Amino acid sequence: MxxxxxxxxxxxxxxxxxxxxxxxxxxxxxxxxxxxxxxxxxxxxxxxxxxxxxxxxxxxxxxxxxxxxxxxxxxxxxxxxxxxxxxxxxxxxxxxxxxxxxxxxxxxxxxxxxxxxxxxxxxxxxxxxxxxxxxxxxxxxxxxxxxxxxxxxxxxxxxKQLATMVERERIARDLHDIMGHSLSGIVLKADLADKLMQQQQYELAAQHLKELAQIARESLSQVRQTVSGYKHKGLAGEVQLLSGKLRDAGFAVDVQGEMPALSAREETAVVLILTELVTNVLKHSHGDQVQIHFGETKYGHQVMVSDNGKVSELKQGNGLTGIQERLAALNTKLEWQLSPSSFSFILPKEA
Incomplete structure (x- = not known):
């Protein structure tokens, strides 16, 4: 002008x-x-x-x-x-x-x-x-x-600069949540395949290596999607995938309650939060049982991930920080307790 x-x-x-x-x-x-x-x-x-x-x-x-x-x-x-x-x-x-x-x-x-x-x-x-x-x-x-x-x-x-910063933070947070979980799965499959090969159980080892390759391909796809916006298989589909990975790691998984109907924004946030929480269980839990619970309270939809592992202290890293940032955007917060560990949050009905 x-x-x-x-x-x-x-x-x-x-x-x-x-x-x-x-x-x-x-x-x-x-x-x-x-x-x-x-x-x-x-x-x-x-x-x-x-x-x-x-x-x-x-x-x-x-x-x-x-x-x-x-x-x-x-x-x-x-x-x-x-x-x-x-x-x-x-x-x-x-x-x-x-x-x-x-x-x-x-x-x-x-x-x-x-x-x-x-x-x-x-x-x-x-x-x-x-x-x-x-x-x-x-x-x-x-x-x-x-x-x-x-x-x-x-x-x-x-x-414009603020939007760019927010987008960079989103990509960094999504990469941490998604890739942290995927890499944990790759390490887990690689370790299982290595142990099976040492025991000369080559067919089972080959199966785990195939699954490892599939996880790697999905990870590559998720990295590409992260740049334009994370796409997932829906809350029910992602919970099923997470449960399968927990079971592969030797955990008994119990999914309880009815999954809520959420907006696309809320569902994406919940999927990424559950992914990070399950990743933390795979990395740090010394238990063998995991419960993923969905419920209703007078305040909104409750989501809880708990296991029977014992943790003496909680160190807040990028994963928990990312979870808290996602929940803050939905006007709620993460609550937890240790030994046995339990992480939960409530999505306000008006969110």
Whole structure:
């Protein structure tokens, strides 16, 4: 928008028609014409100088424009239009107090010119003062408009940067939750295959290696999906997969209750939270039984993962931090207890 206005800045020079008009109905000498043309060229040069300057660098060209207008006034009373440009740029470049001081100085200059040089133009001072004041106010309004536009642009950039940061955090959190679980499964399958091969149970070892390859392929697919948004098989399907991986690791799994109907956003969050909690069981639990419980309370849908392992202390790493961030986005929080370990949360019905 600003660049477009710069390209069309010549359009605003049309107001100099009031300066050029006397060329055609007043009988000037050749020297007078030359002086007036020289003043016009210098004035237009200062105009484009201002257009390419920062507001902190406009003082000199503004003063030169005022000087040119003052010097040419005894020859051409249409210089009033030049003073209007000066007033506009003062309003545009400076704060309101400075604008008032600048306009007062311009009107004082018009008074002096009217007193010493103006002949046969009784309304020069009246018209000039009114024009300077009115056009100056337009400059002030344009300054306010530009500042508002800049603030909106900065706000839009800040929102874009914030959205980028949020997306990076989401990808990092999803990669941790998804890949942590997948890599745990790969390690588990590799260890089982190694033990079976040592026991010369090659067929079972080959089966586990096939499953390991499948987990690796799914992990690659999930990494790609994480960039554009995690896609899963639904809460029931993911719980079934998680239960299978727990059973492969030697846990007895009991899924209780009826799974709730959730929005896509809630379901994705619950799937990733359950994935992280099951990963923690596979990594740290010394038990052999896991219970995944779904229930209803008066506050909302309850989800709980518990096992009979004994844990003396809980170290909060990236996994638990990611869970808490996901739950905070759903206006809830994670609760837990140790020995036996139990992790639960309640999804508010209005979430």
């Amino acid at each position: 600003v660049e477009l206005e710069k390209r069309l800045s010549w359009v605003y020079l049309v107001n100099l028609v009031f300066y050029i008009a006397p060329f055609f109905y007043i009988d000037y000498s050749l020297i007078d014409y030359l002086w007036m043309m020289l003043a016009l060229v210098a004035f237009v040069g200062c105009y484009y100088w201002i257009g390419r300057s920062d507001t902190t660098q406009m003082l000199l060209p503004i003063l030169l424009m005022a000087l040119i207008a003052s010097c040419i006034t005894p020859l051409n009373y249409g210089s009033i239009s030049m003073f209007a440009y000066v007033s506009f740029f003062i309003g545009f470049a400076y704060n309101f107090r400075q604008f008032l001081a600048g306009v007062a100085a311009l009107i004082a200059l018009l008074v002096l010119l009217d007193h010493f040089f103006i002949k046969g133009a009784p309304y020069f001072l009246l018209y000039g003062s009114a024009l300077v004041l009115a056009i100056g106010v337009l400059g002030v309004l344009d300054r306010i408009r530009r500042l508002t536009m800049l603030k909106e642009q900065r706000s839009a950039e800040e929102i």
